[in-house]
Amino acid sequence: MEEVRNKFVAIKGHINGAPSESDFEIKTETISLPAIRNTSKEYYVIVKNLYVSVDPYQLNRMKAQSSSQSAISFAAPIIPGHAIDTYGVGRVVESGGRSDLAKDELVAGLLTWGEYTVIAAEEEGIRLLNKLDADEALPLSHYVGTLGFSGLTAYGGFYKVCKPKKGESVFVSAASGSVGSLVGQYAKLFGCHVVGCAGTQQKVDLLKEKLGFDDAFNYKDETDLNSALKRYFPKGIDMYFDNVGGEMLEAAIGNMNTFGRVAVCGAISEYTGGGRGASLDMLDVVYKRITIQGFLAADYLNCYSDFISTTTDHLRNGKMHALSDIYHGVETVPLAFIGLFRGHNIGKMIVQIAN
Amino acid sequence: MEEVRNKFVAIKGHINGAPSESDFEIKTETISLPAIRNTSKEYYVIVKNLYVSVDPYQLNRMKAQSSSQSAISFAAPIIPGHAIDTYGVGRVVESGGRSDLAKDELVAGLLTWGEYTVIAAEEEGIRLLNKLDADEALPLSHYVGTLGFSGLTAYGGFYKVCKPKKGESVFVSAASGSVGSLVGQYAKLFGCHVVGCAGTQQKVDLLKEKLGFDDAFNYKDETDLNSALKRYFPKGIDMYFDNVGGEMLEAAIGNMNTFGRVAVCGAISEYTGGGRGASLDMLDVVYKRITIQGFLAADYLNCYSDFISTTTDHLRNGKMHALSDIYHGVETVPLAFIGLFRGHNIGKMIVQIAN
Known part of the structure; x- marks a missing residue:
């Protein structure tokens, strides 16, 4: 019998509000290998984590839950002191x-x-965990973000x-972020x-020069988002992929064409409580039939x-680029996470836990 | 040759803001019959109006246009001093x-x-006007609202x-209104x-007793719309048919179920500038995939x-009721219109112009 430290x-x-380092702690537990089974029917899956995902939506799960989304499983509250689940890639230690x-x-x-994920039997049914057939021509980290959720x-x-x-x-x-860039x-x-829009000139350049966007702008340079969008979309916007909510959503609605569509993926400006909610012009929504x-993502598992297959092909033949921002070591997770709300990341924020 | 006064x-x-009687005037013009044609190619259709529709959306067309909807034909600005178009039923005087x-x-x-509608040749292409095959068992006024737009x-x-x-x-x-009641x-x-919700006890009773709603409430009696909706929908709302916008929309979003749908038909609380726009919780929209x-209506002409055929059947066999609020005489149009914004109407607001 072996003991490992996790x-x-x-x-x-x-x-509540923007996260800071002092909100987090690194805890240590001891796991016995092979895992001790309480009864013959109970068992554990143990995975050694290699790369884990760091995502803005986790902040919503860290809030004191009062709003209606607390009832929804994808937003299950994170409990202080407990391990925090996230999408990732690992290697099976015990099946x-x-x-x-x-x-x-x-x-x-x-x-x-x-460092490890320990999954008890009773969690099996609800916990997404599948064998990964990774394409060896691609970095394993791609499977956390670009080829993940x-x-x-x-x-x-x-x-x-x-x-x-x-x-x-x-x-x-948030066009240089993990989802927007794709x-x-x-x-x-x-x-x-x-x-696309992003929050630094470096990101804007990347969108235009590396990712092939037709145009891009730094929203922080714009005093009037509505005019900015009019300038970049003289013929109007047909689709808005919204990662930020708030004022940008209002401006996008104002510049949408008839039968425009808004895919609301996130509202990072509203996560920290720092930004205000979007006050939508419902007349625009009606008249333009928006x-x-x-x-x-879970709705599209089908x-x-x-x-x-599509994305792997595009990545292999160089038609798509997977942008990753990789931190190293479990201790860097809080820093990586906090960085998301300060616009530090370019592409997918990932922490490499082990080789 | 005959001359008629219109x-x-x-x-x-x-x-801008809520309309009042002093915003309107009754004008008179003289129409020559048969209509004088300027050239052999120009002609006029002349219709004697019988019943005309009075709708809240007209107010948006009466505003000084600055917002983006001014570019949309369904919201074409109404010009001071000119005749105002509206849906209605009439009789052909000149084809x-x-x-x-x-x-x-x-x-x-x-x-x-x-009293009359005069349609010049150049308008033909854009003006919706069709022969009406009215069911003689139903009042002609039904074709303005319940069997109209x-x-x-x-x-x-x-x-x-x-x-x-x-x-x-x-x-x-606005469940006792022209659209909501249907x-x-x-x-x-x-x-x-x-x-459904409405703004008087009389309307609430009508919804429950005559129209067969499972329940109804007077929103003016509620201090907290969110709690009111929780009480009336303990299992949540799957669909919200929104005629009012503003705070009611916010409360409905808060009480929606996963994969809920909101049909935004109007935002009467926002038309007069008296109410405020809806400030939506985009996190709810994301997590509940709303x-x-x-x-x-024009999108569903197909x-x-x-x-x-469905609605005529339902009306004939008494499964549906067409509620109408009928004013009489062209001079009453402003009063009928103003009443819409004061919650005066029950069902479709119609003005009978002639027999």
Whole structure:
């Protein structure tokens, strides 16, 4: 019997507002290998985490829950002191009797912000965890974001929510982020006119020069978002892929064309309580027959295999670029997470836990 | 050659805020019959108006136009001093050479708030005007609202925008209005659980006792719309047919179920500038995957014949009730219109111009 130490990240208490380092702690627990089974029917799957995802939506789960979304499983509250689940890639240490998993195999799914993920039997049914058939020509880290839930979010949101037609115009906010950078690339490959916004000149340059956006702008340089969008979309916006909410959503609605569509992926400006909610002009929504639709990647699991094959092809032949911002070591998770709300990341924020 | 006097309603200037009688004037013009043609190619259709529709959306067209909807034909600005177009039923005085119209025939379409509608040749292409095959068992006034654009709005909005499933719950605001009263009845006939809100106890009673709503409440009696909706929808709202916008929309979003749908038909609370815009919780929209869709009846002209046959059947066999609030004489149009914004009407506001 062997004992391993598992370091993991927890919140000290609920977080309201923007997160800071002092909100987090690194805890240590001891895991016995092979895992002790309480009865013959109970077992554990243990995964050694390799790469884990760091996403803005986690902040909503860290808040003291009072709003209606607390009832929704995708927004299940994170409990202070406990391990925090997240999408990631790891290697099986113990298969826990699951016939679909074998020791040392790669898996992708719901892991934790920690060195190991321990999954008890009673969690099995609800915990997404599958064998990963990784393409060896691609970095393993791609499977956390571009070929993980960020990618599926971009794919489902663009193809299924926006329902694009060739030649239409697309506006993407937080366009250099994990999801936005992929939406813009899918949209260009599909034949749309794509303009993105981001918060630094470096990001704007990247969108135009590396990711092939038709145009891009720094929203911090604009005093009037409505005029900015008029300038970048003289013929109006057909689709808006919204990652930020707030004032940008209002301005996008004001510049939308008839039968425009808004895919509401996130509202990062509202997560920290720092920004204000979007006050929408409902007359515009009526007269322009705008559709505003919230969605989650999980709704589009039925197009997962299409998404993986299409995206893998594009990545292999260089038609798409996967942007990653990789931190190293479980201790860096809080820093990486905090950075999301300060606009530090370019592309997918990932922490590499082990080699 | 005969001369007839045509009295019609015009606005004196653009209206901002709630309308009042002093915003309107009754003007008189003289029409020569047969209409004088300028060239052999120009002709006029002349219709004697019988019943004309009075609708809240007209107020948006009376404003000094600055917002983006001014570019949209359905919201074309109304010009001070000029005749104001509206949906209505009339009788052909001169067919103007149109082979599909004959003298003395009934027509339905875009008429005016006046005694006569004079349509010049150059308007032909854009002006909706069709022969009306009215069911003689039904009052002609039904064709202005329930079997006109209000009905099509309710029908298209409920069946095509809400996409109902049997057993789902529907919330309807302004439920005793021209559109809301029909939505609630379609929804009940379809097999939904329907709750409506209105602004007087008399209207609430009517919804429950005459129109068969499962429940109804007076929103003016509620201090907290969010709690009110929780009480009336303990299992949440699947569809919200929104006629009012503002705070009611916010409360409805807060009480929606996963995959809920909002059909945005109007935002009367925002028309007069008296109410405030809806400040939506976009996190709710994302996590509950809510779809908010603006629409206009004109988008559903393809289901016009289904709508007419279904609704005519329901009206004839007493399964649906057409509520009308009928004023008499062209001079009463301003009063009827102003009443819409004071909650005076029950059902469709109509002015009978002639017998």
